[in-house]
Every structure is written in C-alpha cells, then in structure tokens.
Amino acid sequence: MKKAPTAAVAFTLSVAAVAGAVGFTAGASSAEADKRPKPVVQDEFDPLGPAMHQMENAGRTVHYSDTGDNGRTYGDPVVFMGGTGTTARASGMTEFLRTTREDLGQRIVSIERNGFGDTEFDAGLDFDDYTSDVEAVLDELGIRRASVVAISGGGPYAAHFAEAAPQRISSLHLAAAAPPYGEKPSYCGKSDAELKEYFGEQIRDPRSWWGFDDDSPMHRIPGFTDTAEEDGGRSYYLQGQKGDPSAQVHEQKLYCERPGPDMSRLKAPAYVYTGLKDTTVTPEAQARWSKALPKKPVVREYDDSGHDVQYRHWDQILLDLAGYADRTPVCTGGKTRVLKEAAAERALDRGATAGSCAWRGEDSAK
Template structure:
C-alpha cells in the first residue's frame, strides 16, 4: 500500500535504553518516507509515516496484519494527486511502535488519541485495512467524538460468524485456526522460518481471486510486501499472533454501539476476508453503509485506490 513528509510539532524525545535517545524523525532511506515519532503519555514510542499533502487534514489509516507504516507506500502517489494526507501509524508491537500489554483491540485506543493530539487535530477520518479493523472499531466505540468517519476497507471484524468465512481461501483459514489452537506452530509460519520458508516466499496463487493474483505476481508488489512485512515483524511476530487470535472473539461492546458514520468498502471477490464478513457487520451498525468493489480482491486498493479516494475527497 506511499510523498512528502511534514515536520511534526516538537515533542520530548523518547529515551532508549542505556541513556541514548531516539530522534523524533528518521532521515528517509532511498525511496522511503521519513519516519516520525512521538512519545505517548505513558512513555511509549509511536512511529508513523505521512503520505500526500502535508497541509491537508490528516486521515489516520491502520495497516493490515502483519504490516507497518510502510503499507502507505502503495497509496503515496494517489494521495499526492488527490491532495490528501494519509497518516499510517505502526500499531502496538509493529515496526517502531512499542507494544502494549494485554490482548484486546482496545490497546490502540490511547495511541489514537495521542496521535491526534500530536498532529494538532481534534477529529479525523479513521480508515482500517484488513487486520486493522478491530482496532478502528474499538477506537470508534470509545472515542466517537474524535472520529469524523469510519471506513473499513477489506477489514476483518472481531466475532464474525464462521459462516461468513465459508469462502475464505483454505490456506488462510488454516493459518487462522492454527493461531488460535496452536500458536507455537503458527509462529514459524508467520516468521517464514524452517520448513515454512519456501512456502512463504513462493505462495500458491491459484486459490486467490484473479485480481489479487495479477497484483501478487508483480515484482513491485513482492518488493513492497517484503519491505512492509520485514518492518512489521521487526519486534517479532507476537503482535500478529495476538491480532489474528483476537478476531475469533467479539469485541467487549456490541458492534451496535458504534455511533460514528461508518462505511464498509469491500471487494466482492475477497478470499482473505470474504465480503460476507462486511455484510454481517454492516447489518449490526445502525446507519452503516456498504459499498462493494466488483471483482475486487483483498488487495483491491493496490489495483485501484479510486473507491477509497472518492470517499476521502
């Protein structure tokens, strides 16, 4: 999924171990956006990248699982052309953001508030991609006054019934079950180690929808995917395992308690998070809208970001 970064307001630098200090921004590597950092009220470090027009109001976008702030690279040019500013934070335990104890999706709620305060905005549109869905829903439930609009793009939803996943790709279905029942086995699968290494690097694309196969077979996608996954797993795979296991349970509060304007934007051929998940969740939230992307797979934003850009502009 990434233009010109903007200088964030100055905040106190976050101390690292052994007395060294973490700079508020990292100089960008060749082709990479600048990484900004802020210190949360609890002293944790939060990393994020900004893509698009630095003068535009921020749109907060949550990356998938596993993933990182670099997921925004795929939307960089589109955001610039549309005059949007997309802010992609690393979620807790991913990339450069410190983990938060516990297992619930509420773990990101305070980061959301800290990020908005750091950016100098009271409210923002909140977008969730894939595995970011549970975190965005929880933030909208607990801080509705700070969410202008909630957009769930090919997003997973905690507690969706098993029937909604009937069309899920078998390999993805198998991995999610192993994460819940045998996380020690899932760990090397997610890390791409040992006997799972070849499988991870050379996935069988036959089961994926045609639109996703076309994207996944390109060198550009493979380069982005390797970069994004490597950064997302810089602290290990614990965050990804917690994420995937969390979707087997509903949120503590019912989905019906979401009171902000909500849109589900979903590819109707998605084989990772089938569109039936979005249809089920859409029916739970009063006033929510559902728009499907014909023949769109799980990666429909990579094929054509226009459906999302239309909603943001």
C-alpha cells in the same frame, strides 16, 4: 616515444569522447547545449515512502508515519490502519496513486501496532491501548477529526476506535476489513504453542506471507510486491525480532474477542469495499459490517478483486475520502475520467473498465 597521458588528460579525453558520442563537438558543446531544453533540478526531495516519527504515550514509545512532511500542505487527515502484521510504513503501499492523493488533498497518518516494526512488544496491551495511541498521535499533530481507512486485520481496531472515540471520525472506510462480529475465526480454539508454531512458520518467509496470486492486478504496479515483501521483513525483523511470532499470535488472539465493540454512537458515514473473490475475509464475513454499523453503509462490491480490493480500487477510496462518493473513476478511450454514477454505469456497459487507466497498462488505449 610519446608519454602516456596523465590521469587528468585521460579524463579530459574520455569526457570529450563521450561528448562526441552524444552529438557534441569539441569547442561547440555550449552552443549545442543551448539548443536543448533548459535543464531543471527540483527544489525539494521526493519522498521514499511515508516518514516515520515517534512520541511517548502512557510510558511507551509510539511510532507513526505521516505524509504531511517537508512543509507541504498537510491536507485532510486520514488515519490508515493496515492489515495484521504490517508496520506504519505499510500505508506507503498505496502511494502508487500519490499524485491523485495529493491532488485531492489527503494526508495519511498511520500508527504502528504492538510488536511490529519499530514498536516494542508488550503482551499486556490491547485494543484500548491502541485507541489511546491513535488519539495521542492525533493530539500531537493537532488533528481533531480524521477519516479512518481500515484494511483487513485493521478492521477490529477501527471498530474499537469507533466505539471509544466516534466524535473523532469524519468518515469510516472498511476495505477487505475483518469484522469483529459473528463467529470467531477457526484458529481461536488453538493453544498458544500451536499458534506460535503455525504463525512462526508463516512469517519467517515474508515473501510467502505477503504473496499475491499470479493473476492479481498488484503485479501491474512497478515495485508493489517488492514493497509488500519488504514491509513483511520490517514487521518481523527490524528490531531484531528474528521472526518471533509472539506479537502476531497476540494480535490474532485479540481478534477472537467477542462480543465486538458497540459502534452505535458513530455518526460518520461508512463505506465497505468488498472483493467478491476474497477468500481471506469472505464477502459473507464482510457483510457483518452492515449489521454492526448504526447507519447503512455504502457498499461497493467488485467482481474483479479478491483480498486486494483495497489496492485495486484505491482510486475510488480516495474519491470517497475527498467527498466525491457520487463519482466513479473509469478508463474509457485510453483516458481516466471521473463520472457521476449514471454516466459511469453507461460507460462501463460500453466497455470501459473501473478505475484508473493505469490498471490497463498498454491496453488502455484499446
């Protein structure tokens, strides 16, 4: 009777079997391997999202993310101010175009706001404190001036930063951004108890809070909705908040403050990106930015977007950040091209679509 093979022998036999299954023969695997392309293993790790850091400012711990890590070229700094209830990692939701961002030389820094994610909640903090945190982080990183991108509920913070430190802004980009001007939001007349009940119910389910309509182009980005939902969980649960709505209510009440900040000293160019289907921050509300800004902004309106315009047209925002405001990305003939305005309009009239061909997926070649 033959003995059963030992574990070592069994392992050897299984490897040989696998080798045979993939086209190698015993005693010839090295020769067969030599015929295949030389394998390459990368020298650096790929990022799993923007790295988090922390520093002290005014007696509190400030948390921020920064894509300028691991010895890579830092590039032109961009301060990213995410929507309400997001963390400093929310800037990673734009990394579906990371290759383009890096090719254009953009470095994104995001400073976390009061009570979300890693950051402890302090009911005594306001817009001025956030401005102080942003300036402290920029000083820590040796950044004198930066572009600012504000999304949705980041809009009021950007406006206050522009009032307090206009000399530090090289360009201002407002994407589906809520303006702290005009009529107050309808909820401003509600009591703290009512607001806690309302927002508490909303944020306890990050999937609902961060949900996108079924027809949203965000569903075309692999893993995007999962990443958005995960940031919602990070916002309200990371440090054991257990869905406590206190920080959310505090931020929403800050949005009620009027009059809005005076941005008259801002000399930097400004851009407003509006999705014409936006029902969260309506086009009518976003039009108030033009009246509040000291110089007429570049206004980009898109009829293919709602409150997701900041992601759907992130490719255009990246071009604007890099100084290519006279160029438009379009998908034509299955290839993404960056064209000057007149050429882009002609291409769109002939059936091209705005932005990267990635938005068209399998249909891009048609």
